[in-house]
Amino acid sequence: xNTKDKFYFKLLKEQITVTFLKSHNAPDSIEAWKxxxxxxxxxxxxxxxxAKVSEKWFYTYFKNTPDKLPRIDMLNLLSKYVEQSNWNxxxxxxxxxxxxIPKTTKSKYLLFGLIPIALxxxxxxxxxxEFQFCFVENLSDNPIVKIPLDxxxxxxxxxxxxxxxxxxxCFTYSSADDYIKFVxxxxxxxxxxxxxxxxxxxNQKIQLEADDYALMLKFYTDGxxxxxxxxxxxxxxxxxxEAIIYQLHSKNIGVELFSKEDFIQLLTVPTxxxxxxxxxxxxxxxxxxxxxxxxxx
Numbered sequence: 001x002n003t004k005d006k007f008y009f010k011l012l013k014e015q016i017t018v019t020f021l022k023s024h025n026a027p028d029s030i031e032a033w034k035x036x037x038x039x040x041x042x043x044x045x046x047x048x049x050x051a052k053v054s055e056k057w058f059y060t061y062f063k064n065t066p067d068k069l070p071r072i073d074m075l076n077l078l079s080k081y082v083e084q085s086n087w088n089x090x091x092x093x094x095x096x097x098x099x100x101i102p103k104t105t106k107s108k109y110l111l112f113g114l115i116p117i118a119l120x121x122x123x124x125x126x127x128x129x130e131f132q133f134c135f136v137e138n139l140s141d142n143p144i145v146k147i148p149l150d151x152x153x154x155x156x157x158x159x160x161x162x163x164x165x166x167x168x169x170c171f172t173y174s175s176a177d178d179y180i181k182f183v184x185x186x187x188x189x190x191x192x193x194x195x196x197x198x199x200x201x202x203n204q205k206i207q208l209e210a211d212d213y214a215l216m217l218k219f220y221t222d223g224x225x226x227x228x229x230x231x232x233x234x235x236x237x238x239x240x241x242e243a244i245i246y247q248l249h250s251k252n253i254g255v256e257l258f259s260k261e262d263f264i265q266l267l268t269v270p271t272x273x274x275x276x277x278x279x280x281x282x283x284x285x286x287x288x289x290x291x292x293x294x295x296x297x
Contacts, residue, residue: 001068008091009069013062015082015090020044030062035167051077055168064132129198131180134170138207138279139289140238143169144189149208152183154193184208209279228268235264240288248280248295263292 001009017030024044026037033041038058045051051074061070069075075087084090135144144165151163151171160183165171173180178198185191190209239245245258258266266274276297283291 001066005069008094011094012075012078012082012090016078019082033058033063045077045081049077049080051081059132059134059170064130128174128176129178130172130174131196131198131204132170132172133194133196133204133206134168135165135184135206135208136169138209139282141207141284144186144208145169147186147188149184149186149189154181154183187211232264232268235267236260238289239264239292240285240290243289244291246293248293 013030017026017028020026020041021028024037024040026033026040038055041058042053042055045053053074057070060066070078072087079085079087079090082090084093135149136142137144145167148164148166149169149171151165153161153163153173155161155175155177163171163173173182179196181193181195183191183193184206186208188211190211192206192208194206196204239260241260243260245260245263247256247258249256266277273296277294278297279292279294281291281293282289
């Protein structure tokens with residue numbers, strides 16, 4: 001995205017914010033909007049221009065700095081949302097052609113115009129890198145939102161910095177470094193250490209392995225039959241009736257085929273085997289698991 005496109009798209013986001021705030025309460029910066037504000041904006045956009053944007057799209061283009069503009073059809077719809085007929089009209093209504101500046105003052109405007117450009121260049125070399133990560137369950141790819149995850153940022157020569165994920169299962173961190181290293185953990189997920197570089201930080205979605213042993217042990221010790229049955233129903237809905245499920249044995253001693261019900265039983269009884277299960281690969285079709293490979297370590 002060139003400088004001119006960045007300017008107009010930034011201006012469009014500001015106008016969208018102004019339009020939305022006329023009838024809703026939200027932070028003055030669209031980058032600060034979270035779950036409820038995003039959902040209300042999605043509804044307002046559809047009501048006014050019959051357009052829909054996903055939460056992922058919102059994060060890509062509104063909460064982050066995108067590498068390129070959205071598609072022209074979406075730019076036209078967003079322009080209509082701010083009461084402009086299309087994207088080209090929006091741009092033409094927000095530009096000040098240099099031919100309109102009087103000749104006697106043209107040089108002065110050009111001189112002052114160079115100052116912010118110089119400042120932008122200077123700040124460009126001093127800006128921080130923004131990292132954003134959203135966490136999903138390794139089996140279902142659903143966002144992890146029921147409990148906040150604990151994040152520990154590991155910076156060289158510094159004590160760890162603690163964060164928690166937000167209501168969308170995400171967290172954002174700014175750093176002068178071009179990479180980030182952090183540990184993520186929760187009571188019901190296996191602890192993992194993540195390292196990412198800024199050039200690979202586009203819409204990062206990180207899968208976490210559920211600690212089913214800890215989860216089922218909690219259900220049993222609490223006598224929580226309701227949640228235990230709900231968990232079993234969730235697994236039944238997630239796994240196709242025709243799913244092919246393999247257990248790979250260590251030391252290459254063979255492969256065992258599991259039925260759907262046998263695998264669900266394995267995941268819903270807190271035995272020592274459950275504690276050692278690791279999913280190696282899964283294939284989804286129409287939102288259901290149709291093939292899965294796992295190993296007991």
